[in-house]
Amino acid sequence: MKDYFIPTEEIRREHEAMKSRFIATLAPAFSIDEARAFMAKIKKEFADASHNVPVYIIGGGNTVTEYFSDDGEPSGTAGKPALSVLRGSGLGDVVLVITRYFGGTLLGTGGLVKAYTESAQLVVNQVKRGKRTPVHVAEMNIPYNLLERLRLLVIKHHGSIVSEEYAEDVKIKLQVRQEAFESFQSDLRELSAGKVQAKVIESKEEIIPDE
Numbered sequence: 001m002k003d004y005f006i007p008t009e010e011i012r013r014e015h016e017a018m019k020s021r022f023i024a025t026l027a028p029a030f031s032i033d034e035a036r037a038f039m040a041k042i043k044k045e046f047a048d049a050s051h052n053v054p055v056y057i058i059g060g061g062n063t064v065t066e067y068f069s070d071d072g073e074p075s076g077t078a079g080k081p082a083l084s085v086l087r088g089s090g091l092g093d094v095v096l097v098i099t100r101y102f103g104g105t106l107l108g109t110g111g112l113v114k115a116y117t118e119s120a121q122l123v124v125n126q127v128k129r130g131k132r133t134p135v136h137v138a139e140m141n142i143p144y145n146l147l148e149r150l151r152l153l154v155i156k157h158h159g160s161i162v163s164e165e166y167a168e169d170v171k172i173k174l175q176v177r178q179e180a181f182e183s184f185q186s187d188l189r190e191l192s193a194g195k196v197q198a199k200v201i202e203s204k205e206e207i208i209p210d211e
Contacts, residue, residue, distance in 0.1 A: 006093040008130040008207060013122040017115040019103025020050075026123040029095040032058055032065060042097040050102040053078040053116065056095040057086050064092060073100075077112035085120035093132065096120060130207040134178040137162065138198035140188075141169040149191055157184040158208075174198070175206065 010027040025042055029035040035056040043052045055068040066087075068079030082098055098119045107115060142150055147170050154161055159176035176184050185198055 004092045004132060005090045005129045005210065006132055006207060007091060007127045008209060009128050011123050011127045013119075013126065015118065015122060016103070017118070018105045018107050018111065020105070020107065020115065021101040021103065022115055022119040023049075023099040023101075024096065024119040024123045025099070026094065026096045026127055028093055029056060029058065030093050032056075032067075035067070035095040038095045039097055042099065046099045049099045051078065051098075051100040053082060053098045053100070054095070055079055055082045055086060055097075055120075057083075057092055059092055073112060073116075074109060077109055078116045081113045081117045082120040085117055085124055089124045091124065091127075091129070096123065129210040131210065132205050133208045135175050135204060135206045135208075136178050136181045136200045137173065137175050137202040137204070138181075138200045139171065139173050140196055140198045141171050142192070142196050143169055146192060146196070150188070153184065153187055153191060156187070159184065173201075177208070178203065 007026060007028045010025070012023065012025045014021065014023045016022070023046070027038055029038055035058060039054040046052055051071045051073055053069065053071045053073065056066070058065045066083060068083040070076070070078040078098070082096060086094060086096060098116055150172065151161065154174055157176055157180045159174055159180070162173040162175055165171040188196055188198060
């Protein structure tokens with residue numbers, strides 16, 4: 001599956017347009033049920049708002065499920081422009097609700113599209129991102145005299161050490177991107193003169209923070 005960016009946090013930003021208050025809240029969501037639960041939570045939090053406009057993209061790359069609603073705003077002026085911003089952001093597994101408190105001045109069709117677009121852009125541009133990426137989790141035993149060099153090797157291949165257990169040797173559990181694993185394994189053999197090899201114990205997808 002093609003990897004893609006996802007938000008790694010919930011984020012909220014607010015701005016005003018012609019006395020109307022717009023509050024955009026964005027979060028990760030890995031299923032339609034999660035997205036719906038988030039939408040319900042925001043609607044409950046802002047139950048007195050004029051509108052709570054929901055949008056989500058579940059999945060990423062070539063396989064996505066999309067949804068938007070104008071929540072009572074004129075058709076095409078709220079959810080659709082917000083979804084367009086999400087589509088252009090490169091994000092997947094993302095849900096966004098834009099809350100509006102009407103300020104007494106009509107924005108008109110163009111004004112609404114502009115306001116909802118800007119609200120979506122505020123959170124999309126500022127949210128921290130990661131990539132849902134295939135990784136291998138592997139284990140090995142390594143002599144103490146090679147431990148520091150192994151740690152540097154893991155960093156070189158953009159991996160991470162999950163745990164270290166100290167006995168006669170050090171038992172290491174680590175995580176490395178699948179695409180980098182063979183290169184890591186080759187460097188490990190060179191480091192240990194062929195005596196140490198990492199054994200894959202699990203393959204999964206992990207959220208890797210964008211650097």
